[in-house]
Amino acid sequence: MPAADTPSDEYLARARKAFDQGDFQAARRDYVIAAALERDAGRVPVVASFALSRVLFAQSNNKEAAQVLTELAREASAKGDDNTEARALADAIWLNRESHQLAQVRADAARLRDLLKGKTLSAETRRIISETTS
Incomplete structure (x- = not known):
């Protein structure tokens, strides 16, 4: 895994991998953390939020x-x-x-x-x- 540019990048990468492997709980957890880190940095968590919504949709939520x-x-x-x-x-x-x-x-x-x-x-x-x- 390449070095993360922002603290949220590591969580986004882990979440994508978990999602691809069908581990929706892990993906959900890591996308939530990535979104929180983006907010803490004063940014809108665009990637994490759209991805989290896909995880929730996959779980029928x-x-x-x-x-x-x-x-x-x-x-x-x-x-x-x-x-x-x-x-x-x-x-x-x-x-x-x-x-x-x-x-x-x-x-x-x-x-x-x-x-x-x-x-x-x-x-x-x-x-x-x-x-x-x-």
Whole structure:
């Protein structure tokens, strides 16, 4: 394993390996730690949060996966990262719909519509959202 650039990198690498080996509990634990380390460093835990949501989805914990992404969207919004916020919301909407959290779907969809009306989202983010929501 190459040297880690940030403290969270080691946990991200371990979590990816655990996920690939089907050890979802270990992956979950290490992604949670990586996200906490990113937050402690003042960064939005984009990679760790999206990956944690995939682990939770693989464990059929759609509601919890959506909560992780909703929190990521809030953190991204606070830092002015509209692209991450929009991508997190799009995935959270799908997961919340699957887990019948319709009030959260409506709230997230309203915010996503506002972001899509603006001019700050990249073409790549718009493409990803289009694919996610179609």
